[in-house]
Amino acid sequence: MEIREGLRYTKEHEWVRSEGEEIVIGITDYAQEQLSDIVYVELPAVGDDLTQGEPFGSVEAVKAVADLYAPVGGAVTAINEALADDPAAVNRSAFEDGWMIRAKIADAGELEQLLDAAGYKAFVEGLEGESD
Amino acid sequence: MSYLGHTPEEGDRMLAAVGISSVEELAAQIPAAQRMQEALDLPAGLSEHELRNDLEQLGRHNYDPAATPAFLGGGIYDHIVPALIDALVSRPEFATAYTPYQPEVAQGTLAAIYEFQTMICELTGMEVANASMYDGASAAAEALLLAVHATRGERVLLAEGVHPRTAGVIATYLDGSGVKLEHLSARDGCLQPEALEAAIAGGGGAVAGVLVQSPNVYGLLEPLDRLGPALQAHGRGSRRPHLVVSADPLSLGLLAAPGELGAETVVGDVQPLGIPAQFGGPTAGFLATRRAWVRRLPGRLVAEAQDAEGRRGYTLTLQTREQHIRREKATSNICTNSGLMMLRATIYLALVGPQGLREVAEQCLARSRYAFEKLAAVPGVERVYAGPFFREFVVRLPQSAARVVQRVYREANLLAGIPLERLMPERERPHDLLVAVTEKRSRDEIDALAMALETALG
Numbered sequence: 001m002e003i004r005e006g007l008r009y010t011k012e013h014e015w016v017r018s019e020g021e022e023i024v025i026g027i028t029d030y031a032q033e034q035l036s037d038i039v040y041v042e043l044p045a046v047g048d049d050l051t052q053g054e055p056f057g058s059v060e061a062v063k064a065v066a067d068l069y070a071p072v073g074g075a076v077t078a079i080n081e082a083l084a085d086d087p088a089a090v091n092r093s094a095f096e097d098g099w100m101i102r103a104k105i106a107d108a109g110e111l112e113q114l115l116d117a118a119g120y121k122a123f124v125e126g127l128e129g130e131s132d
Numbered sequence: 133m134s135y136l137g138h139t140p141e142e143g144d145r146m147l148a149a150v151g152i153s154s155v156e157e158l159a160a161q162i163p164a165a166q167r168m169q170e171a172l173d174l175p176a177g178l179s180e181h182e183l184r185n186d187l188e189q190l191g192r193h194n195y196d197p198a199a200t201p202a203f204l205g206g207g208i209y210d211h212i213v214p215a216l217i218d219a220l221v222s223r224p225e226f227a228t229a230y231t232p233y234q235p236e237v238a239q240g241t242l243a244a245i246y247e248f249q250t251m252i253c254e255l256t257g258m259e260v261a262n263a264s265m266y267d268g269a270s271a272a273a274e275a276l277l278l279a280v281h282a283t284r285g286e287r288v289l290l291a292e293g294v295h296p297r298t299a300g301v302i303a304t305y306l307d308g309s310g311v312k313l314e315h316l317s318a319r320d321g322c323l324q325p326e327a328l329e330a331a332i333a334g335g336g337g338a339v340a341g342v343l344v345q346s347p348n349v350y351g352l353l354e355p356l357d358r359l360g361p362a363l364q365a366h367g368r369g370s371r372r373p374h375l376v377v378s379a380d381p382l383s384l385g386l387l388a389a390p391g392e393l394g395a396e397t398v399v400g401d402v403q404p405l406g407i408p409a410q411f412g413g414p415t416a417g418f419l420a421t422r423r424a425w426v427r428r429l430p431g432r433l434v435a436e437a438q439d440a441e442g443r444r445g446y447t448l449t450l451q452t453r454e455q456h457i458r459r460e461k462a463t464s465n466i467c468t469n470s471g472l473m474m475l476r477a478t479i480y481l482a483l484v485g486p487q488g489l490r491e492v493a494e495q496c497l498a499r500s501r502y503a504f505e506k507l508a509a510v511p512g513v514e515r516v517y518a519g520p521f522f523r524e525f526v527v528r529l530p531q532s533a534a535r536v537v538q539r540v541y542r543e544a545n546l547l548a549g550i551p552l553e554r555l556m557p558e559r560e561r562p563h564d565l566l567v568a569v570t571e572k573r574s575r576d577e578i579d580a581l582a583m584a585l586e587t588a589l590g
Contacts, residue, residue, distance in 0.1 A: 040427065045369055058461075060427070063457065065461070
């Protein structure tokens with residue numbers, strides 16, 4: 001399982017990468033591993049508003065569906081349209097080809113509330129401990 | 133189901149097993165004031181022979197549908213039901229387990245559902261249809277919920293011509309959801325595009341969808357070709373309000389598919405397709421929509437697949453939409469379908485074929501037009517609407533329609549139609565009569581109705 005340095009994370013297993021004015025959002029390598037074969041990713045429309053902690057889409061695997069929660073508030077500026085034909089990109093490449101949306105962030109302060117790589121690693125290890 | 137009695141000795145053994153001595157003791161913890169003290173006011177028991185006689189006498193008070201031609205419609209229609217349907221639905225290939233979750237034991241049922249879905253898509257001009265719903269009303273309500281979820285709109289509009297009982301089911305579905313339900317008035321019995329545009333522009337939140345029934349509750353064909361374009365102008369992309377059309381599948385043998393006229397979802401009831409009137413139910417509903425909404429589709433969905441040896445087979449698919457996987461986020465509370473009634477409709481459609489369906493629809497059209505002209509020529513009877521209709525129409529009588537219906541039944545043994553106020557008491561139209569004429573009604577029966585009406589009004 002990969003956890004990348006330099007990204008922000010949520011306890012719902014989304015990652016956030018800052019790119020200038022914009023952020024890119026996806027789900028973590030740990031999340032894709034837990035879901036296993038992803039068959040569909042439901043994404044919002046460009047222009048839709050994001051509210052921190054509210055669902056903005058969903059990821060469907062063969063036998064489960066998980067909601068996607070907005071790590072921060074903002075407005076969607078792009079979606080990864082390649083996922084419509086190739087949802088398995090999330091399984092192959094959760095942090096690169098499997099990105100989901102780009103957004104313009106409303107309040108940069110919200111980013112600071114998210115976990116960093118070390119914090120997320122500790123969080124996931126806690127979860128793994130529970131299931132043992 | 134067999135009657136299973138038990139002897140007093142068996143009763144005593146059951147009481148002993150739970151450690152009490154009488155049935156009264158079972159109820160002892162219910163406060164005395166809440167309990168009925170006196171014995172039930174029931175007649176003494178009857179022998180099997182006496183009971184049978186009693187029930188048969190009671191049954192003779194029913195009217196005999198075979199001997200009493202009925203011009204009743206209002207959502208349930210008296211069409212010809214081929215005897216072949218009864219013979220085929222009881223074949224063991226279809227009598228598989230109740231729930232077709234195990235494809236290895238339910239291929240008969242699953243294959244029939246797949247055929248049903250395909251036929252409904254062809255009739256409606258849509259891309260995906262589910263395995264059927266309880267009835268047309270629940271399908272209409274589910275289609276509007278789909279529109280609310282897809283567009284995230286806050287208002288739902290109902291055309292006046294939607295059957296009041298369908299509107300009632302929708303109101304029940306939407307109660308407590310926060311979605312506002314608004315009724316749009318008709319002009320000359322139909323929804324006008326200008327009225328639709330005005331309601332959308334009227335404010336109060338984004339419109340998720342509008343439900344239009346065609347043929348509508350008055351039998352009239354709504355101007356779908358003009359309502360579709362009127363909606364196109366409002367909202368963009370996934371936020372555009374859905375045009376939900378409630379259609380009669382039998383009429384679609386002749387009329388343009390709603391999918392070609394801008395419908396986003398098409399629903400309806402398959403009762404006219406090989407299902408007898410049977411006191412108004414059970415029936416089955418259908419729901420067909422665009423491929424874009426397949427993951428928001430309520431209910432079961434069957435797909436063609438291959439088994440381990442590469443042979444064609446059928447199985448439920450996209451079950452992640454459903455409650456047993458998605459729990460509280462499921463697209464709908466309905467995880468079942470109306471299997472037996474759906475099967476009847478499927479066999480009916482396969483039996484008559486596209487050409488046969490068209491001929492049945494043409495017969496309904498021709499006979500109802502003939503009846504309309506005939507009844508409108510009776511002195512005192514007025515036409516109410518000018519627009520085109522299918523199978524059903526409204527005429528205005530010079531006196532109470534309910535009284536005239538009773539008189540015609542007593543004097544001519546004909547059921548003349550439904551007094552419109554029975555369907556919509558709040559609209560105060562006591563003189564209006566809703567008359568349905570299917571392919572089953574002969575010219576003689578129609579002529580007899582006109583004559584009986586003339587006598588009754590004379």
